[in-house]
Structures are given as structure tokens and as C-alpha cells.
Amino acid sequence: MTTLDNLTKDSITITLKCFFGFEETLAEELKELGYTDIVLLNRAVQIKGTWYDVYFLNLHIRCAISILVEIAQFRIHDEQDVYKKSAQIDWTTFFRSNQTFAIKGAVNSGLFKNSHFPFLVVKDAIVDCFRDKNLERPNIELKTPNILIDLYIRENMVTLSINTSGAPLFHRGYRTETGSAPLNEVVAACLIRLSGWDRKTTFLDPFCGSGTILIEAALLAAGIPSSIERQHYAFKNLKNFDQTTWDKIYDKAPKNSRELPCRIFGSDIADEMVLKTRANLRSMSFGKTISISVLDFSEIQKQDEPVFILTNPPYGQRLEADVLDLYSGIGDWLKNTMNPSTTWIITSNEDGPKSIGLRPGKKYNIYNGDIPCTFRSYETFSGSLKEFKSKGNNTTEK
Numbered sequence: 482m483t484t485l486d487n488l489t490k491d492s493i494t495i496t497l498k499c500f501f502g503f504e505e506t507l508a509e510e511l512k513e514l515g516y517t518d519i520v521l522l523n524r525a526v527q528i529k530g531t532w533y534d535v536y537f538l539n540l541h542i543r544c545a546i547s548i549l550v551e552i553a554q555f556r557i558h559d560e561q562d563v564y565k566k567s568a569q570i571d572w573t574t575f576f577r578s579n580q581t582f583a584i585k586g587a588v589n590s591g592l593f594k595n596s597h598f599p600f601l602v603v604k605d606a607i608v609d610c611f612r613d614k615n616l617e618r619p620n621i622e623l624k625t626p627n628i629l630i631d632l633y634i635r636e637n638m639v640t641l642s643i644n645t646s647g648a649p650l651f652h653r654g655y656r657t658e659t660g661s662a663p664l665n666e667v668v669a670a671c672l673i674r675l676s677g678w679d680r681k682t683t684f685l686d687p688f689c690g691s692g693t694i695l696i697e698a699a700l701l702a703a704g705i706p707s708s709i710e711r712q713h714y715a716f717k718n719l720k721n722f723d724q725t726t727w728d729k730i731y732d733k734a735p736k737n738s739r740e741l742p743c744r745i746f747g748s749d750i751a752d753e754m755v756l757k758t759r760a761n762l763r764s765m766s767f768g769k770t771i772s773i774s775v776l777d778f779s780e781i782q783k784q785d786e787p788v789f790i791l792t793n794p795p796y797g798q799r800l801e802a803d804v805l806d807l808y809s810g811i812g813d814w815l816k817n818t819m820n821p822s823t824t825w826i827i828t829s830n831e832d833g834p835k836s837i838g839l840r841p842g843k844k845y846n847i848y849n850g851d852i853p854c855t856f857r858s859y860e861t862f863s864g865s866l867k868e869f870k871s872k873g874n875n876t877t878e879k
């Protein structure tokens with residue numbers, strides 16, 4: 482019978498879920514944190530580790546949405562097998578009767594007439610396990626369960642895991658204010674990593690909205706975990722939760738940085754957005770070092786040093802904007818004012834980037850939530866094209 486103790490002793494299978502297209506970005510982050518033997522999956526990566534790693538990664542990882550610990554993996558021949566095999570797990574070793582639980586996940590299998598069915602039978606197996614031991618049955622709570630179980634069925638292979646994060650890891654705990662089109666925090670962290678920003682060059686977001694990109698960039702540069710403000714993790718509700726290990730991990734994590742290793746600044750045309758960014762920065766130790774202004778992007782003057790720009794201008798899909806004029810204005814501003822600079826733009830607008838008038842150096846197709854987007858880079862430079870290319874660059878005006 483599978484018990485939580487079996488999992489505690491052995492090396493456990495840890496699955497880190499991510500957004501589509503960011504599997505390699507997440508694997509790179511894991512490598513930087515010292516992990517090896519990383520298996521790339523679809524919207525996830527997998528490693529072997531211990532409960533220490535589970536706690537550590539929940540706090541430190543920036544590019545994952547949730548962290549699962551595999552409980553059991555088995556083949557099924559028919560619908561009934563899901564109950565039989567799930568009943569071989571001693572669920573009472575994982576949690577208590579007075580805790581709530583929910584089962585979420587995905588079923589991609591022709592074995593089931595109704596894709597809800599496997600969720601119902603796993604629920605039955607869990608409840609029966611408690612009853613068979615003369616214990617009260619735990620209640621289901623879909624919104625904020627104490628224990629979140631992940632059920633994944635692909636054809637005849639079933640994987641049951643504990644979602645040790647609970648609420649997705651983009652609930653960082655720092656963003657109290659958002660605009661109407663905020664970038665997901667995990668997407669922002671992934672984009673910053675994908676862009677290759679060196680964490681030293683001056684960083685600017687001229688369409689900062691509620692400040693997600695600026696805050697993720699600052700946390701990365703300062704080496705502070707993006708989830709340092711977050712209190713809730715579902716692993717704390719498991720029977721084997723080890724408070725001492727968690728305290729050690731949390732105490733060791735960098736929490737404050739009055740000075741950042743580089744200059745980070747941002748602006749937005751809307752004063753209410755600037756107020757939101759300032760409010761979100763208020764609780765951060767480095768909050769005062771990031772200057773935020775109310776400005777149209779075109780009013781930002783040439784800087785004394787090279788600038789790294791990573792930004793999320795209006796898409797035209799979620800915010801009203803005369804997109805073509807806006808993007809052509811961005812192109813002119815980059816060429817005439819922001820040189821030298823490296824600029825990365827995430828947008829779901831197909832036509833906007835064509836009006837920028839610069840040839841992109843790199844282009845990735847990614848998703849912001851369920852919105853398909855492109856993420857493109859542009860280089861602008863001062864001096865001659867020959868000089869620029871001799872430094873190994875290859876992006877030019879179109």
C-alpha cells in the first residue's frame with residue numbers, strides 16, 4: 482500500500498508545471514539553482530528530489546506555476562481500475578479528516594465516457610479509505626482546499642500527485658493592485674529569463690501598468706525569491722510537514738535589499754497605473770530605489786547608459802489603442818532616442834510589430850495566460866552600422 486512514509490524515505494518524483502512554451506526556460510532556472518537530470522515534459526519539467534527540494538523550490542522557483550509530488554502511477558484497463566488502484570493508497574497518512582480536499586487535473590483518454598468520472602471515483606476511494614478506518618470523512622472544498630490532489634490520465638496511464646503549492650505560484654503575495662490587462666507574474670519572470678537580461682544593465686518598462694515586470698526584474702536582480710511575501714503553501718497542510726526544515730529554508734532566503742545591483746525604472750501614461758505600481762512597490766525593501774513616472778513613452782529621454790527595455794505595450798485586444806500608430810511611434814523612439822538599447826516586446830497583436838520598422842533579432846511564440854503572443858527583441862545603436870555589427874550584433878533597421 483502507498484503511504485506518505487514511503488514517499489518520505491525514497492527519492493520522490495517532483496513535477497514542476499509551467500505555461501506552454503516555457504519548459505526550457507524553467508529547466509534553465511532549475512540548473513541555475515543547482516539541479517541536474519531535468520526531464521522536459523509538455524508544460525512541465527520533472528526532477529527527482531526530497532521534501533527539502535519541494536519546500537525549497539516552492540519558495541525559490543520563479544518560472545513554475547505549481548509543484549507536484551507523485552504519489553502513484555499505474556496502468557488501467559477499464560474505468561473501474563481507477564477506483565481499485567486509488568484505493569490501494571493510504572490517504573489517511575497524507576491528511577486528516579478535519580481537512581478539506583479537492584481533486585483537479587486533466588483526463589485525455591478514450592477509456593472514459595464522461596471525463597468527470599475518474600475524479601468522482603478517486604474522491605470515493607479517498608472517502609472510503611477514511612471510513613474503513615472508522616474516521617470521519619474529509620469534506621470537499623473546491624475553491625481553497627487544504628489538500629489539492631492532481632489527477633492526470635493519458636490513455637491508460639494514470640498519475641496521482643499532491644499539488645504541494647496549492648494556489649498557483651503566480652499568487653506571489655506582493656501584487657495588491659492590478660490594471661485591466663496585467664501580465665501574469667510567472668510569465669513576467671519567464672520573459673525576463675528568456676530575454677537573457679544580465680541583471681546589471683539599466684532596466685526600463687515604459688508601459689509598466691501595475692509594475693509586474695519591474696518587480697520581477699528587481700527581485701531577480703536582488704536575489705530575493707519572488708514568493709517571499711507568500712505565506713500559503715499546501716505542503717504545510719500535509720501530515721509530514723516539517724516546520725523546522727521549512728523555517729531553515731525561509732530564514733536562509735534573502736529578504737531585503739536596500740540597493741539593487743542596477744538601475745530599474747518605469748513609467749506609464751496613466752496616473753492611476755503609476756499609483757498602483759507605487760502601491761505594489763511600497764512593501765518592498767528596494768521599493769524607493771525604483772523610480773516610476775507618469776509619462777507617455779515618447780517623453781522618456783535618452784539615458785547616459787545603455788538601456789535594457791522589456792515591455793508589454795497595449796495589445797489592442799484587451800485595451801483600446803490605435804495600435805499601428807503606437808507601435809510605429811515605439812520604433813521611432815527606439816531608433817532616435819533609446820540608443821543604444823536592447824528591447825524586448827511581448828504582444829498579442831500581429832500587425833503592431835510590423836509597424837515598428839526594426840528587424841527583430843529573436844522571436845518566440847508564447848502565451849500570456851490563454852492569449853497567444855509573440856516576444857521579439859530589437860537592438861538599436863548609436864554610431865555606424867559597421868561598428869555595431871563588428872561587436873557581433875546583427876539586428877538592423879528594416
Ligand SMILES: C[S@@+](CC[C@H](N)C(=O)[O-])C[C@H]1O[C@@H](n2cnc3c(N)ncnc32)[C@H](O)[C@@H]1O
Pocket residue numbers: 659660662663664665687688689690691692693694748749750751754776777778779793794795796800
Ligand atoms: C498591457 S498594459 C501593461 C500591463 C503591465 N505589464 C502589468 O503587468 O500591469 C499596457 C499599459 O500601457 C499603458 N499605455 C498605453 N499607452 C501608453 C503610452 N503612449 N505611453 C505609456 N504608457 C501607455 C497603459 O496605461 C497600460 O497600463
